[in-house]
Amino acid sequence: MTFKDALRHQARSCTGLGSPFMGRLMTLFADRLRPETAIANRLFNWQGDLSPSGQSVPLRLAGALHATALQGGPLRDVYPPHTVSDDALWSAVKETLIRDEAQLDRWLDSPPQTNEVRRSAVLIAAGRWLADRYGLPLVLSELGASAGLNLFWDRYALDVGGQIFGDPVATVRLAPDWQGPTPATSQPQVADRRGIDLNPLDPNQPADALRLRAYLWPDQPERRALTDAAIALATPSVDRGDVASWLEQRLSQTRKGHVHLIYHTIAWQYFPQESQKRATRAIESAGQKATADEPLAWFGMESDGTPGSAGLTLRLWPGDLVFKMGRAGFHGQHVEWTPPD
Known part of the structure; x- marks a missing residue:
C-alpha cells in the first residue's frame, strides 16, 4: 500500500x-x-x-x-x-x-495514542460478565494502556437504552449504539489495576495531555469532553516498558481469590511481533496453572479485518475456553454484544 x-x-x-x-x-x-x-x-x-x-x-x-x-x-x-x-x-x-x-x-516517530475512552463500554460489559460468572474481585492488567484512562472503566457509567450500569452520577457516561442483551447486573470490584506502555502518558502533564487530545478528531467535540472528564478522574497507573517482560513479571504473582483480567483495545497490532509471541506464551503458561479460585481471563478488542469494527474475544482458564463476545466500533461508538449464555 x-x-x-x-x-x-x-x-x-x-x-x-x-x-x-x-x-x-x-x-x-x-x-x-x-x-x-x-x-x-x-x-x-x-x-x-x-x-x-x-x-x-x-x-x-x-x-x-x-x-x-x-x-x-x-x-x-x-x-x-x-x-x-x-x-x-x-x-x-x-x-x-x-x-x-x-x-x-x-x-x-510514534504511533497514535488515542486512549479512546468510549472503548470502556465493552470493558464494562466484559467486567460485569466475569463478575457474574465468578463472583470474585478483579485484578486488571492493560496492555498498551497509554495514559491509563481505560483502567478506570469500573468508575464510568454505561447507558444502554436508558438503563444505567455503574454509578448513575458518574462524570464519564458512555452511551454507544447498543445491540444485543444488556450487560450483567453484577457490579465488579477491582482490587488492583496497572497498565504497561512503551510510552506511557501522564494526563496531568501538559505535553502528555496535548498528545491525548491531538489524536481526537477536531470535529468530534464529544470525544474531547469524555477524555477531559476521564483525565479529571484518573490517577496514572501505567508503567513504561515492553508488554511481554512486564506481563511475565505480573503473571508470576499469586492472585488467590481474584480473577486476573488481561486486556487490550486496538493495541495488539502495535506490539513488536516477538513481544506478541512472548506475551501469548506468558498468558497461556499462566493459564495452565489457573484454578477455580484463581482464574485468568484474556480479553481483546482488536481489528480482525472486518471493515468498520473490531472483534471482541475472551479466553478463560482453567479450561482454555474461547468465546466470541461480539463486535464494536473502533471508537466504541457502537457495540454488538453477543456473550455466551
Whole structure:
C-alpha cells in the first residue's frame, strides 16, 4: 500500500466513523501532497505497513497537525469549528508542514495514542460478565494502556437504552449504539489495576495531555469532553516498558481469590511481533496453572479485518475456553454484544 493509498483508506474510515472533516483532510493530502518538503519526503519514502492495521501513518500525521492547531498554529483558524474552503485549509496545512517541521517530525516517530475512552463500554460489559460468572474481585492488567484512562472503566457509567450500569452520577457516561442483551447486573470490584506502555502518558502533564487530545478528531467535540472528564478522574497507573517482560513479571504473582483480567483495545497490532509471541506464551503458561479460585481471563478488542469494527474475544482458564463476545466500533461508538449464555 502506497502512502496515497493509505490516505484514501483512512479518509473512508474516518468518514465512516463520523468525522467528515478528517475524511476531507485525508483526501486533500492524497490529492495535493507532493514531495516538496522534508516532511512530505519522509512520508512518501516511509517503509513498512502504512495502513490503520499497521503503523497508521496517516493518523500519525493527523495527530501531529492537530497538536499544532491546539497550540495556536496556522491551522487553528481553519480547523473546526471554523468552516473554510479546501484551498484555505490546504494553504494552512502547507504552511504548517514547513513552519512546524521539527515538531511534526518528532510526532511521526510514534504511533497514535488515542486512549479512546468510549472503548470502556465493552470493558464494562466484559467486567460485569466475569463478575457474574465468578463472583470474585478483579485484578486488571492493560496492555498498551497509554495514559491509563481505560483502567478506570469500573468508575464510568454505561447507558444502554436508558438503563444505567455503574454509578448513575458518574462524570464519564458512555452511551454507544447498543445491540444485543444488556450487560450483567453484577457490579465488579477491582482490587488492583496497572497498565504497561512503551510510552506511557501522564494526563496531568501538559505535553502528555496535548498528545491525548491531538489524536481526537477536531470535529468530534464529544470525544474531547469524555477524555477531559476521564483525565479529571484518573490517577496514572501505567508503567513504561515492553508488554511481554512486564506481563511475565505480573503473571508470576499469586492472585488467590481474584480473577486476573488481561486486556487490550486496538493495541495488539502495535506490539513488536516477538513481544506478541512472548506475551501469548506468558498468558497461556499462566493459564495452565489457573484454578477455580484463581482464574485468568484474556480479553481483546482488536481489528480482525472486518471493515468498520473490531472483534471482541475472551479466553478463560482453567479450561482454555474461547468465546466470541461480539463486535464494536473502533471508537466504541457502537457495540454488538453477543456473550455466551
